[in-house]
Amino acid sequence: MNTIVYKIDEIDERVWLKDAGKVLADGGLVGIPTETVYGLAANALDEAAAAKIYAAKGRPSDNPLIVHIAGMEMIHDLVSELPETAKQLAEKFWPGPLTMVLPKSEKVPYGTTGGLDTVAIRMPSHPVAYKLISDCRIPLAAPSANTSGRPSPTKAEHVYEDLNGKIDMILDAGPVGIGIESTIVDLTGEVPMILRPGYITRDMLSEVVGEVEIDPAILGENKDKNFRPKAPGMKYKHYAPKGDLLLVSGERDNVVQAISRLASEKTSEGFRVGIIATEETKPMYDRLEASEGEVVVMSIGTRKDEATITHNLYDILRRMDDENVSFIYSESFGEGMLGQAIMNRLLKAAGHQQIYV
The missing domain is CATH 3.40.50.11030 (Threonylcarbamoyl-AMP synthase, C-terminal domain)
Known part of the structure; x- marks a missing residue:
């Protein structure tokens, strides 16, 4: 496979939107910039496309993918229930680096959720990611665009280094802003629970929805080998350098x-x-x-x-x-x-x- 790299500042917007959209509609993979890290995007509702993400990254199949949307109207096809806390957090922090775990709808394949009945969803604020999703109208499963376990990519060069020849296209918009993945909060329980810390902090969440708990596994190693992660990065070694x-x-x-x-x-x-x-x-x-x-x-x-x-x-x-x-x-x-x-x-x-x- 020949991986095509489009430098966003050197190509007409209509061209990269059309070409990247076609790759995604055909079940292919595109490396895209977000405000957190570069993501490896595919059609979240296409189980075969999601499988390609796992294969390209060498990612364990029980590690769920985050679904990216543009506009609240897209969320209703993805969830079976949208609690009031989700609406409140979306109003405050979307678009932005916050992922919410919610009960999934039947339209979301288990191949995207790692076999779980929940789906992790966020709305990126990076203009390239947002425009692409808005234009193609496809919810995109997009974990970090790197070989599984390696440091996440904050530049298009990192994506190319890890995945050249394994994915169809990379949209190069330069270095990302934040540099670490989104905060993940689970809204399926009585009290919202942070499953992965990020730029949106516990205090920021509490100001909107009140009490927020933190999963005890966040700063500790999970010893249970049968543990089923509800969010990316909870079970496996991540971000590791070679040394x-x-x-x-x-x-x-x-x-x-x-x-x-x-x-x-x-x-x-x-x-x-x-x-x-x-x-x-x-x-x-x-x-x-x-x-x-x-x-x-x-x-x-x-x-x-x-x-x-x-x-x-x-x-x-x-x-x-x-x-x-x-x-x-x-x-x-x-x-x-x-x-x-x-x-x-x-x-x-x-x-x-x-x-x-």
């Missing part, structure tokens, strides 16, 4: 000292090592970087603006792969509005390997 990633938590100076020591030990054994620092701490590793030729230190952003960290998170994990490091040591991020979302991704990327100093 062995370890998170180091504690007071800042202790963390810097511990990471420096661990890095020195590995380089003395002949390994190439990566360190994920922040703008505030990167200068503290400069001596180590200069004296140890096999150490690569990268800043993920500044703690003064957590949005810089979410924006750079997946890109920096992929850049570590480009540097061919065998071991990666990262500072942890537990505070602030987005701290939980950042740690959720890093813990999964590290396979829950974390030490406290």
